[in-house]
Amino acid sequence: MNPAKGPTPDFGIRPGEQAVALPASPDAGVYFIGRIHTPWTERKDCPKNARESDAVCTVEVEARYAPALKEVETCSHLVLLYWMDKAPRNLVLQTPSHYATQRGTFSLRSPARPNPIALSVVKLLGVDGNKLSVVGLDCLDGTPLLDIKPYFASTDSVPDAVVGWHKRKDERDRSGGLRLRTRSSPRKRGSKEA
Numbered sequence: 001m002n003p004a005k006g007p008t009p010d011f012g013i014r015p016g017e018q019a020v021a022l023p024a025s026p027d028a029g030v031y032f033i034g035r036i037h038t039p040w041t042e043r044k045d046c047p048k049n050a051r052e053s054d055a056v057c058t059v060e061v062e063a064r065y066a067p068a069l070k071e072v073e074t075c076s077h078l079v080l081l082y083w084m085d086k087a088p089r090n091l092v093l094q095t096p097s098h099y100a101t102q103r104g105t106f107s108l109r110s111p112a113r114p115n116p117i118a119l120s121v122v123k124l125l126g127v128d129g130n131k132l133s134v135v136g137l138d139c140l141d142g143t144p145l146l147d148i149k150p151y152f153a154s155t156d157s158v159p160d161a162v163v164g165w166h167k168r169k170d171e172r173d174r175s176g177g178l179r180l181r182t183r184s185s186p187r188k189r190g191s192k193e194a
C-alpha cells in the first residue's frame with residue numbers, strides 16, 4: 001500500500017475490530033483544497049483531539065482558492081474539515097487503544113471510517129495570503145484539507161450535548177473547563193481522551 005495514498009501499517013486491525021467490504025466504487029469525489037502543516041509526523045506524537053495541544057499549525061490553501069479566503073480574517077474561530085488519508089476506511093467496529101472497549105465507528109471520533117473526514121474548531125491567529133495560522137489541530141503533517149467554514153458560536157455550540165459512554169468525562173470537562181496540553185505538559189501515556 002502506498003503510504004501517501006492509503007492506510008499505513010500502524011492502523012492494523014486490533015482484536016475485537018470488524019472490517020467490511022467497501023462498495024466497488026465511491027459515490028462522489030472531493031477536491032483537496034490545501035494541506036495542513038503540523039509538528040507531528042507520527043501517530044504516536046499526534047494529539048488525540050483538538051484541545052490536547054496548543055501548537056500553532058499552518059493551513060496552506062491552494063492558490064486557486066485564495067479568493068475564497070476573503071473576510072476569513074474577520075473570524076475568531078473556524079471549522080476545518082480534513083481528510084485522514086492514512087486511516088483505513090473499512091472498519092465498522094473498533095477498539096481504540098486508549099479505551100479497549102468495542103464500539104461502533106459512528107459512535108467514535110476515530111479517523112478510521114468509510115469517509116475519513118475529521119473536523120476541528122480552530123482558533124484563527126492570522127491570515128497571510130493563502131496561509132492561515134491556527135491553534136487546535138490533531139492531524140499529521142501534510143494532511144489534506146477539505147473545507148474551511150466560519151464557526152458560529154450562536155448556532156454551532158451545544159453546551160448540553162452528551163455522549164453517553166463518555167458522560168463522566170463530559171461532565172468533568174463542563175465543571176472543570178478544557179484541559180489544554182501545553183509544551184510544558186505533554187500528553188500523558190494512556191490518556192483516556194477521545
Ligand SMILES: C[S@@+](CC[C@H](N)C(=O)[O-])C[C@H]1O[C@@H](n2cnc3c(N)ncnc32)[C@H](O)[C@@H]1O
Binds near residue numbers: 083085109119120139
Ligand atoms: C481521534 S482523531 C480525531 C479527529 C478529529 N478531531 C475529529 O474528531 O474528527 C485524531 C487522531 O487521528 C490520527 N491522525 C491524524 N492525522 C491523520 C491522518 N492524516 N490520517 C490518519 N490518521 C490520522 C492520529 O492518531 C490522531 O491522534
